[in-house]
Amino acid sequence: MKRFFALAALAVALTCGSAQAQNKTIKIGVLSDMSSLYAAIGGPGSVVAAKMAVEDSGVEKKGLKVEILSADHQNKPDIGASIVRHWIDVDHVDAVADTPTSSVALAVNQVVKEKNKVFLISGAGSSDLTGKACSPNSVHWTYDTWALAHGTGKAIVESGKKTWFFLTADYAFGHALERDTAAVVKANGGKVLGTVNVPFPATDFSSFLLQAQASKAQVIGLANAGGDTINAIKQAHEFGIVKGGQSLAGLLVFVTDVHSLGLETSQGLLFTTAYYWDRNDASRNFGKRFAKQHNGAMPTMVQAGVYSSVLAYLKTVAAMGGKADDGKAVMDKMKSKPIDDPLFGKVTIRQDGRAIHDMYLVEVKKPSESKGAWDYLNIRATIPAKEAFRPLNEGGCPLVKG
Amino acid sequence: MFEIFGIPSTALFGQLLIGLINGSFYALLSLGLAVIFGMLNIINFAHGALYMLGAFTAFLLLHYAGVDYWWALVIVPIVVGIVGVVIERLLLQWLYKLDHLYGLLLTFGLALIIEGMFRNFFGASGRPYQIPELLRGGQNLGFMFLPNYRAWVVFFSAVVCFSTWFLIERTSLGATLRAATENPTLVRAFGINVPRMIMLTYGFGAALAALAGVMAAPIYNVSPQMGSDIIIVVFAVVVIGGMGSILGAVLTGFGLGIIEGLTKVFFPEASNTVVFVIMAIVLLVKPAGLFGRRG
Numbered sequence: 254m255k256r257f258f259a260l261a262a263l264a265v266a267l268t269c270g271s272a273q274a275q276n277k278t279i280k281i282g283v284l285s286d287m288s289s290l291y292a293a294i295g296g297p298g299s300v301v302a303a304k305m306a307v308e309d310s311g312v313e314k315k316g317l318k319v320e321i322l323s324a325d326h327q328n329k330p331d332i333g334a335s336i337v338r339h340w341i342d343v344d345h346v347d348a349v350a351d352t353p354t355s356s357v358a359l360a361v362n363q364v365v366k367e368k369n370k371v372f373l374i375s376g377a378g379s380s381d382l383t384g385k386a387c388s389p390n391s392v393h394w395t396y397d398t399w400a401l402a403h404g405t406g407k408a409i410v411e412s413g414k415k416t417w418f419f420l421t422a423d424y425a426f427g428h429a430l431e432r433d434t435a436a437v438v439k440a441n442g443g444k445v446l447g448t449v450n451v452p453f454p455a456t457d458f459s460s461f462l463l464q465a466q467a468s469k470a471q472v473i474g475l476a477n478a479g480g481d482t483i484n485a486i487k488q489a490h491e492f493g494i495v496k497g498g499q500s501l502a503g504l505l506v507f508v509t510d511v512h513s514l515g516l517e518t519s520q521g522l523l524f525t526t527a528y529y530w531d532r533n534d535a536s537r538n539f540g541k542r543f544a545k546q547h548n549g550a551m552p553t554m555v556q557a558g559v560y561s562s563v564l565a566y567l568k569t570v571a572a573m574g575g576k577a578d579d580g581k582a583v584m585d586k587m588k589s590k591p592i593d594d595p596l597f598g599k600v601t602i603r604q605d606g607r608a609i610h611d612m613y614l615v616e617v618k619k620p621s622e623s624k625g626a627w628d629y630l631n632i633r634a635t636i637p638a639k640e641a642f643r644p645l646n647e648g649g650c651p652l653v654k655g
Numbered sequence: 656m657f658e659i660f661g662i663p664s665t666a667l668f669g670q671l672l673i674g675l676i677n678g679s680f681y682a683l684l685s686l687g688l689a690v691i692f693g694m695l696n697i698i699n700f701a702h703g704a705l706y707m708l709g710a711f712t713a714f715l716l717l718h719y720a721g722v723d724y725w726w727a728l729v730i731v732p733i734v735v736g737i738v739g740v741v742i743e744r745l746l747l748q749w750l751y752k753l754d755h756l757y758g759l760l761l762t763f764g765l766a767l768i769i770e771g772m773f774r775n776f777f778g779a780s781g782r783p784y785q786i787p788e789l790l791r792g793g794q795n796l797g798f799m800f801l802p803n804y805r806a807w808v809v810f811f812s813a814v815v816c817f818s819t820w821f822l823i824e825r826t827s828l829g830a831t832l833r834a835a836t837e838n839p840t841l842v843r844a845f846g847i848n849v850p851r852m853i854m855l856t857y858g859f860g861a862a863l864a865a866l867a868g869v870m871a872a873p874i875y876n877v878s879p880q881m882g883s884d885i886i887i888v889v890f891a892v893v894v895i896g897g898m899g900s901i902l903g904a905v906l907t908g909f910g911l912g913i914i915e916g917l918t919k920v921f922f923p924e925a926s927n928t929v930v931f932v933i934m935a936i937v938l939l940v941k942p943a944g945l946f947g948r949r950g
C-alpha cells in the first residue's frame with residue numbers, strides 16, 4: 254500500500270513537472286547545414302548566434318526558460334522535414350530558425366505551417382518563400398534572391414555591362430536567383446546570352462567557365478553560393494576570365510567566402526549583403542563577441558539574421574506572457590509593429606512574411622587596403638529598405654489581399 | 656570551324672582537354688586506392704580524408720612555415736605517408752584476416768573523424784592557396800585558354816601514374832610485393848619482412864593521396880569536405896577499372912574525366928551522375944570491371 258502511494262505521488266510529481274516545463278520552456282530548433290558546404294555560412298555559427306540572442310533578450314530574467322536545439326539537415330529536404338516533424342511532435346519545439354538551402358526551407362515551411370509553429374528563415378534565399386510559397390507562420394529575415402538580384406544586378410547593368418551568362422546551381426535557390434537576376438538585367442536594357450545548369454554541389458567549374466568564356470558575355474553571373482561560389486571564383490581567376498575582360502558577378506557572396514578565397518583572388522568583387530561586422534559600433538560589438546565564441550570567425554549575414562530574428566521572436570513571446578503555442582498568433586504580433594534591431598536597424602515584417610530593412614552594396618577591398626584579418630569590405634552604397642525588397646503585390650503571395 | 660552535334664569543334668576540343676585535366680585527379684586518386692586494395696585487400700575509405708590532409712598540410716606549411724608549393728610536393732607526401740604508416744600499424748594490421756567490411760567501416764570512421772577535426776579547427780568554407788609563381792598565367796591555344804598550372808597537373812600526374820605502374824608491375828620490388836599478397840607465408844620463408852612491406856605500401860598509397868591533395872590545393876577549394884566530394888567518384892572509377900588493377904585505375908581515371916567533360920557540354924545537368932551510370936552498365940556487362948583480373 255505504501256508503495257502504491259509512493260508511486261502515485263511520483264506519477265503526480267512527474268506530470269506536474271512536464272506540464273510546467275511545457276508552459277515555461279520555449280524551445281527553438283536551429284536547423285542548418287552543420288557539416289557541408291553551407292556550414293560556414295550558417296551551421297554551428299547560427300547556434301552560437303541563437304544562444305547570444307537568448308542571452309541578450311533578457312527573457313530568462315523574466316522567468317521564461319529558453320532551450321536551443323540544433324540539427325544537421327544535410328541539404329536534403331526530406332531529412333529537414335522529418336527532423337522538424339520530430340522536433341514539433343516529440344520535443345515540443347516552438348520555432349525553427351536559420352535553414353539555409355532553399356529546397357530544404359521550402360519543405361520545412363510547409364511542415365511548420367501545418368503544425369502552426371514559427372519559422373524564422375535566415376539562411377535560405379529563394380524569394381518564393383514570401384511569394385507563392387508564403388506562409389502566415391514564417392518570416393524571411395535576412396535576404397532573398399530578389400534583393401540580391403536587384404542590389405548587385407542593377408548596379409552592374411547600370412555600370413554599362415549589359416550582356417550576361419549565368420552559371421546556375423541546379424536546384425530551387427539557383428534557379429530563383431537566376432530568374433530574378435535575369436529579369437533585372439532585361440528590365441534595365443541588358444541581355445542574357447546563355448545559362449548552364451551546374452549540378453549541385455560541384456568541385457570543378459572549368460568546363461562551365463569555358464562555356465561562359467566562349468559566350469563572350471561581358472558579365473558571368475554566379476547564381477550559386479558557398480563552396481560552389483568559392484570554387485567558381487578561384488577557377489575563373491585561374492582561367493584568366495577577369496583579365497580577359499569579362500567580369501564576375503557573385504550574386505550571393507558571404508564574408509566567409511572572401512576569407513576563404515583571399516583578397517588577392519576576390520578583390521573588386523561586388524555583392525549585396527544585409528550585414529557587415531565593420532559597419533557601425535553595434536555591428537562591430539556583435540561581431541567581436543561572436544568571433545570570440547566561434548574560433549575567431551566573424552559572423553555572416555545569415556548568422557546575424559539568426560541572432561536578430563531569434564531576438565525579436567523571444568521579445569514578442571515574452572510580451573505575450575510566454576505563450577508560444579499558437580505560432581500564427583506570435584507571427585501576427587511580430588508583424589504588428591516595427592522592430593528596432595541592433596544589427597539590422599528598423600525592421601518591419603510585411604503580410605507576406607518578408608522582413609524589410611536596409612541592404613548594402615559592398616566591394617571586396619584590394620589586399621593593400623586591408624588592415625588585417627576580416628577587414629575585407631568597403632560599403633559602396635546603402636540600398637534603402639523601401640527599394641531593397643520586392644514590392645508586396647508582385648510576389649504572388651496568397652496572403653496579400655487587394 | 657566545323658560543328659559536332661551543334662557544338663563548335665573548338666569548344667569541344669577545349670572540353671576534351673578539361674576532361675583530361677580532371678581525369679588526372681581521378682587517375683592519381685584511384686591509383687592509390689587500387690594499390691592499397693590490390694596489395695592489402697583493404698577498401699580504403701579514408702583515401703579522401705588523406706587527400707584533404709595533403710591539401711591542408713600544404714596550406715599549413717605555406718602559412719605557418721613559409722614552405723612553398725615545390726617543397727610541399729616533396730614534404731607533404733612524406734608527412735602524410737607517415738600518418739598512413741601510423742594508421743596501418745595502430746589499426747589496420749589487425750583487420751587483414753577479417754572480412755573486407757571491417758576495413759571499410761574502420762577507414763570510413765577514420766575519414767569522418769579526420770574531416771570533423773579539420774572542420775572544427777578551420778571551419779567549412781576552406782582556406783586560400785595561391786598558384787605558385789612559376790605556373791601562373793597560361794597559354795592561348797587558339798581554341799581555349801590553358802592555364803599553365805593545369806598543363807602541369809596533366810603532365811605531372813601522368814608521370815606519377817606511369818612510375819607507380821612501372822614500380823609495381825615491372826620491377827623486382829613490385830614482384831616481391833605482389834608475391835607477398837598472393838602468398839605471405841611463402842614469401843616470408845624467403846626471409847622477407849612481409850608486415851613491414853605491407854605497412855610501407857599503405858604509407859605509399861597515403862602519400863599518393865596527399866600528392867593529389869597538394870596538386871589540387873591551388874585550383875580547388877581547400878576545405879575539410881574536399882575529400883568526401885571527390886572520393887565517391889573515385890571509387891566508381893576504381894570499380895569500373897576493376898578493383899586492384901593499377902593500369903585499369905589510371906586509364907579509367909583519364910577516360911572518365913573525358914566522358915564527364917563531354918557530358919558537361921551536351922547535358923550539364925547529368926554531369927555528376929554520368930560516372931555512376933557507366934559504373935552500373937560496366938558492372939552488368941563485366942562484373943570484375945574493365946581491367947579486372949579476378950572474375
